[in-house]
Amino acid sequence: MVSTETQAEIEEYLGRVPSWIDALPESAADHSWAIVRDLQLGETELERREKALVALGAAAAIQCPYCIRFHREEAKIDGVTDDELSEAIGVASGVRYFSTVLHGAEVDLEAFESETQEIADHVRDQQAAAPSDD
Structure with a gap:
């Protein structure tokens, strides 16, 4: 489960927290979202x-x-x-x-x-x- 802060951020980006987030170990959940947010959804070179x-x-x-x-x-x-x-x-x-x-x-x-x-x-x-x- 992601932290409350991360949950709110995901809901803002995606409208809901996807169920696959629950499959992540708690110790990696916030970090895993950060990878999606910063690399895939964020502004980068691509x-x-x-x-x-x-x-x-x-x-x-x-x-x-x-x-x-x-x-x-x-x-x-x-x-x-x-x-x-x-x-x-x-x-x-x-x-x-x-x-x-x-x-x-x-x-x-x-x-x-x-x-x-x-x-x-x-x-x-x-x-x-x-x-x-x-």
Whole structure:
């Protein structure tokens, strides 16, 4: 159970205290809310819609129906379209797919890191050489 102060804060943000808060050990409840408040709901380097899309992609990848439901609704509140939701899930599925390929094939991590750096350098060079839209 969260403290009385935290309970009031959650109710102000969300309109109610979600039932999953009760599943947290008392020693972690206030802290857990602070993580949601400060990182997910607070103003950070990422816009709220970006964070909602990242969260939805992660939720889809770990196949969590609770998180999928919450973050899908969160994204919609922040103006994310159905097409953007589908794309975020598609990107997450691609990451999971290729992670399975890389792990299953036991691709050498050091070689992969080196290749990735070469690719990133090439793309940056291509972008620098591209005509400007100015």
